Amino acid sequence: MRETLAKWVSDADALHHVERFGFSQPPLQLSYLRSRGDDYYISLVAELFDRLHEPYNDSVDWSRLGNAITQAGGVGVDQAPAYRGILEPEAAVLGAAAFYFGGYSASAYLTLQAADPDALGEIQRACYELLSRPSTIKSARVRALVGAVRRGNLDTIRAQSEQAAEMESSALQLDPDEWVGWRLFRRILSRFEETNVRAVLPDGESEFWNPLVRSLLNRDPPAWDFFPSQIDAIRSGLLESATSFSIQMPTGAGKTALSETLLFYHLNQHPEDVAILLVPYRSLAAELRGSLVKRLGRMGLPARCAYGGTVPTGDEVRDLDDTRAVVATPEALSGLLSAEPDFFARVSLVICDEGHLLDGEARGVGLELLLARMRAREIGPPKFVFVSAIVPNIEEINTWLGGTDETVVRSEYRPALAEFAVLRVAGKNAGTTVALQLHPHHTASTFSIERFLSRDDFRYRNASTGRLNTYSFNTVKTQAIAAARKALSMGAVAVFAANKRGNQGAVGLADELLAQLENPLPMPTPMQFVEDAAKLQAAVEYFTLEYGASWVGTRALAAGAVLHHGDIPQESRELVEALVRKEDVRLAICTSTLAEGVNLPIRTLVLYSVQRRGPDGAAENLLARDIKNLVGRAGRAGATTKGLVICANSGQWPLVAPVAQQQPGERVSGALLELMDLLQTGLSQQSLTPTNDILEGETALHTLIDGIDATLIDLAAEELGEDELVRIAGELSSQTFAARQAGPATTALMKQVFELRAQRVAAIKGSGRLGWIRETGTRARMLESVEAKLLPMRERWDDVETATDPELAEALLTWAWDLPEVAEAVKEAYRDAPPSRSDFTRVLEAWIDGQPLVELARRAGIDIDTMLGVHARVISYVLQVAVEQGIGLLKKLLEASDRELAQAVADFPEHLRFGVPTPTAKVLAAGGVRHRRAAVALGRSPELVTLVDRASVFSAARHLLDDRERWLPAMGRLVLENTLEDLRDPSVFDDEG
Template sequence: MRETLAKWVSDADALYHVERFGFSQPPELSHLRSRGDDYFISLVSELFDRLHEPYSDSTDWSRLGNAITQAGGVGDDQSPSYHGILAPEAAVFAAAAFYFGGYPASAYLTLKAADPSAFNGIQRACYELLSRPSTISSEYVSELVSAVQKGDLASIRAQVEHAARHEKLALESGPDEWVGWRLYRQIVSKFAETNIRAVLPDGESEYWNPLVQSLLDRSPPVWDFFASQINAIESGLLEEEKTFSVQMPTGSGKTALSEILLFHHLTQHPRNAAVLLVPYRSLAAELRGTIVRRLGRMGLPARSVYGGTVPTGDEVRDLDKTRAIVATPEALSGLLSAEKGFFDRISLVICDEGHLLDGGARGVSLELLLARMRVREIGSPKVVFVSAIVPNIEEINAWLGGTEETVVRSDYRPALADFAVLRDVGKGADAAVTLELHPHQRESKFSIKHFLSRNDFRYRNYQTGRINTYAFRSVKTKAIATARKALPMGAVAVFAANKRGNQGVVVLAEELLKQLEYSLPMAAPMQFVEDSAKLQAAVEYFTLEYGDSWIGTRTLAAGAVLHHGDIPQESREVLEGLVRNEDVRLTICTNTLAEGVNLPIRTLVLYSLKRRQPDGDAEDLLARDIKNLVGRAGRAGATTKGLVICANPRQWRLIAPVAQQQPGESVSGALLELMRRLRAELSQQSLPLTNDILEGMPAYHALTDGIDATLIDLAAEELGEEELVRIAEELSSQTFAAQQAEPEIADLMKQAFKLRAQRVAAIKNAGRLSWIRETGTRVRMLESVEVKLLPMRDRWDNVEAATDPDLVEALLTWAWELPEVAEAVKAAYRDAPPSRSDFTRVLAAWIEGQPFMELALRAGTDIDTMLGVHARLISYALQVAVEQGVGLLKKLLEASDRELSQAVVDFPDHLRFGVPTPAAKELAAGGVRHRRAAVAFGRSPELEGIVDRKEVFRVALRLIQDTERWRHMGILVFENTKFDLEQAINNFDTV
């Protein structure tokens, strides 16, 4: 872009932000309005000039597209900037610029709000080829889509030639006709290169028909691939049976690329299975409704697995027919141990968000799981390691068995983001806050003075009648006020690294409510809620579950979302749905929402980038984590541009390297860090490493369990202890940690593997290794179950109900003494743990199906503490322990010809779902997403005694037709449950 035009674009962008934030035109930018027509003409001229000499940097196309968008007043969040410009014409020009740069999602979004009736003739073809409408009227575009559907690339090439001929002829008709054909010829030429059939290997083959049809049937339909996806496919990712590592920025199509890879690989290998590893339960839950469902429709049965470490009956049922699994590492590890046959069928593993190798216990589990894949007896599957933010991806690729040729890098982002920082100016009555745009770019830096000032915080004190000023010097006040000012531009997320404390999201939510209470003269979230009935249904849901006084309920009632990791998955999905559908524009969140889950965020306000550690110290977020975070601002198909605002100027130093596109920190893996910490602790206490240390300290359980799971796979019957130890020592050298570790750390790791091999060998010699394999349980749990849990009852075959208080007491008494449960109790209750008997009342209420406000009441604590207790203790530490305990208990009893009551076998599911009856358990396990509904239907007399899941669902579907009977569950739960029941019945009938 020419220097003079680039400066004009920069100034216009500054003016856009000034006006969108509600300020009048500053004098230094006044020339832009008086010369608006010249500016627009210059932009369009630049567009047509670049058709001859395209930009070398695709981001210049995006910048041009956004400039035309702003100048032409295009889009839902835009208003006309200059007189005399036709918005429909500007929309097509802007969309074309995006498309030429490889930004089809931005092109689609730019034309989303345009009036189709404004386009005729060849302009209509341009409009439809870029906007992908559900109803196509242009004969040209209809033929192109049909050609893609059928795999007729020759027809597409013929259209390019046809457009070229008409472009020449149009010169004789006049400029308007020529402009249309010139634009269309260039668009269809680009389409011929990037359409899905053209990019897929042997794309004309009928082989691709199911995938192509699936892509075309989506809303919006997928006609083209992103540049990052094209780069990966052309590198041989689909065709070559090699390990690949792919680095693609957040939002650049990694998930869609994974789906294409799964389809291709599984179709090519009809007897094999594939796994998509994701780091979070929330992401696995989201993909259940997208990738999993779509693969099923394409004839490739798939499922999501993200429950506990011991697979449930549902998770292993018909596993021989399952072709693809989306799973967290913890859930997959248990599944592989319990189902060796499925493990042997896996020929592809896609590791998404692979940078989480550095993610504490989760990273240790992931590294050992990947090592387990590599040393599989029948050979390693193809591994595709995917991440947006790993600078040293070549090292990881080499560790996984890849080569220099199988590293794919892309810096393409389908929607770019600007950066800004808040800075205090003045003192006393002159105090104000400036918004500095592009602080890292000297040539385009611009400051919006008095972005926040006393005028924004004036309110009338209704007791005195006087005008007062709300204190606005704190960072949290400025962060929330900034978010409110950004609401007219689109969805806003305010991020904090912590849930609690002075820099947590709860404090931010309280600040929002306080500002709204004072009626400060700024935009309020409720002003942007279009469907109030939908919001009120969600508020009713949260009121029934958490009470109307809980901060999350009050925030939602004000038109905003509070989201953090302690909120149960069921409720998080409700909140995420509101944000995803843009029913709510303002979100206050930790990284649980800002990372992993794909949501539309126009503006991201960074409040705090320091994460509070368990010891109370604050630790800066890594640059690579911030990079992943800011990648959420500006999502493809949701906005053409994002804005990241640093609310605390003292933390701009953490963001600046990201804004400047610096690579960030390398990934070394949490396993290496853990081994270094272990060595330091052993050295400090002058202790030798023992199995008691590995099994007795929760910090090392991820290491212990990961090693054990791999050794169990390798412990063939004919192997003796000596050979197993040799294999274990060799296995330790196959970890990523071993490739980087100093000799003493490598030796310590080898010793840990050796100790676990000896432990596994002893269990094998005792004839109990098959128990571990069949149940998917942990080796370290065996002794505790045998010595402590088994004697808790004289008989285990006389329990009639899973909710039997004596059963609950026995299992809790045993689990309470486990190190990992004791640690979870301490963490959840923040060093003020209850007695076991007090916690028993809470646990009983959970299994009874009581809402969280009742659980908090029985515990004598607040909702936020109870959410932490549920997240850390009930649904994780205790759940895992009970699953393990019951699985091994069954094997111990069988060994002595004793039986375990079915009620005991079912107890882990009752604990997992928090339901009291067998019917409620079947409903929760079978797809009813709301616990309240599963409990209510499970208690109905009509379902008493029914154990067959299909019948339970059929009766429940019949019962829900009596609308008034179930309205007490709330509108949202009622409507979702009706949908869930219908879906489940359809699935049963299909199977």
């Protein structure tokens, strides 16, 4: 782009922000744009047609041009364009074409959603429809093109392209306007000829691809072509090659659709095999359950999700012989592979999404050992596809997983680009102002919106005194929330905090928002952008029932904003994610649980803090690669054509600037290596030699030893003696990614730790109990505790009639209470003021009785935020895992002495997992009813309480809900509507929870 035009575009973009932020009077240096609008627009269009001859080398320039044309044409804004003589539909088509030529097909689609195609001529209409992918296609040319893609007839597309070239040539002699239309159409068609899904897929015209192509074309919006990042991966041989691949693909660049394509190809090429998609978070697995999993099923590839505990539930292992694809978290998959060795043997493809989480503390250790376990499989490793947006040393990981130099695919393509800004404070006291500096990392295009925030934004008239007051705005927190409010007019806004609770966490930000809204400050409010007040009120009612009207999350939602962090239960997080995804609510206050992993249409991301506060109050900077992953959420394909990232704290801009400048960030070495280095240091300082007792007594090492044990148990064949198993363990330690990087001392220690665990596994094997571990998927280190402490807790284990028997809960909790991991989790969750066991027992009983968390908090005498942490850390994770492990081994111990375990005891872990009091409620919760409140209410009904068969329970529940008035008081409107939807969904019968 010419320097003069680039400056013009930069100034126009600054003016656009000034106007969208509500400033009616533009800065003096930008006022020239108002009188030269026609010249500006004509220059942009001329640039577009010039570049049809000499395309940009950098696709980002196409995106800048597309945004410039749409802004100049007033496309998609409420007011008419400021420039005379511009036809908005024409500007929309030209802007969309610029996006499309750069590979930004999602931005092209979005640009045209607000345009009226009826004002366009015939050939312009064809351009419009080829870019906008409407559900009803009026252009015969475009209908023929899409039909050719559907049928796999690429000759039709080639013939149309040749005809378009002829029409362009003849139109030049007849009518300039006609030539413009044909010129544009031919170039759009030329790109479509190269990027449509059939053209990119290997042997794309084959009938083999018909189910996938139908799936892509029939979704909303349809996918007619692939993104550049997807094209690079497919054309590199990702689909056909048996070799492992690693892909660096930015956030939003189409990883899910690429994974779906790979799964379809691989599973149809290997009809007896299974493929795994590993995802790091339950929230992402839940999202994929409603999209990818269902689409695979419709294509004849039965798929399911597993994201419960480490011991797979009955639903998760049901019909595994017929399952072709599993979306799972590493913890859930590890348990599944242990419990079902035949299933493990069928796995021939593993896609590891968000692979940078190898560095993710306990999660990273578990992931690395799981991958090493699959690498060490006796029949050979599966094909790995390692995917991450932010791993600069991805070649190292690819080599570790068995890939080659040719199987690394790097793409910098992002479907929607992010711009950066920083808040700059000037002045003091009443004269304080805050400027918004746009593009602070690009000297040539830097522009400051002065007085972006000033005293005028925070002055209000006190209703009781009638006097003008000024809301204090000298804190970063106040400025961050105010900046977010001003950005609401541009689309959805997320305000990120690195911590959950406290004055400087997400909770503190929500409190700040509510404090501002108590006064009539002259700034936009979140409620102004809520279009469906009844829908929001239904969500507020739900939050009130679950967490109480006084909880900050409930009050924020009532004000039109979402609070989202990792302690909020999964069902509630999914609910608020849906509100943001559909833009029913535009403002979200979140930690990384919302900003990472889940696909949301965030237009503006306000970084309140990129420093995490530890328990001691010390600040720890977020890594550049983690910040990069965060800012990748600003600007989502199909939702916005670009995003804006505002750094609220100018003192932290140096942490964000490297990301804005596209610097690579820190390498990934893996949490396992860090853990081994810490172990090395700790042992040296205390002059200790590692033993299994030391390893098992330190909770920080449990993920390490559990992962090692699971791998060795897989390898411990009957004929292997202890010496041979120890030798294999030593070799296995060298197969980890950590071993490729560690120094000699750390490598030797890791080998020693693996050999120690081999001795433990060999001892279990010698006692004849290794099969128990395999069959139950439990952890080897639990065996001694279960035998010595849990088993004697009751004289008999076959006389328990109901899973909710208080004596059963008391016995299990008494055993679990002394486990190091449970004791540590309780201490952390209660913030170093743990309750007595009897007090916690009452909380646990209330949970299993189906009481909401607000009631649990009341009974425990703690605030709801603390209870959320107790539920997330203790009840639904650490205690859940310990109990399901303990009962799995308890059953085997009883069977060994010809004793029985009551079915009610075996059912207890699922009652604990779902927090439900009856077997019927358990069936409903496990079967796909998303809301615990609904499962509890229906499970207690006299009509259902005696039913246990899944089909009977769901059929009867559907009939019961016909009487909506009966259930509305217990469930509330939102839960009732969602439960009706759950019970209508046929997938609840063939898909797990």
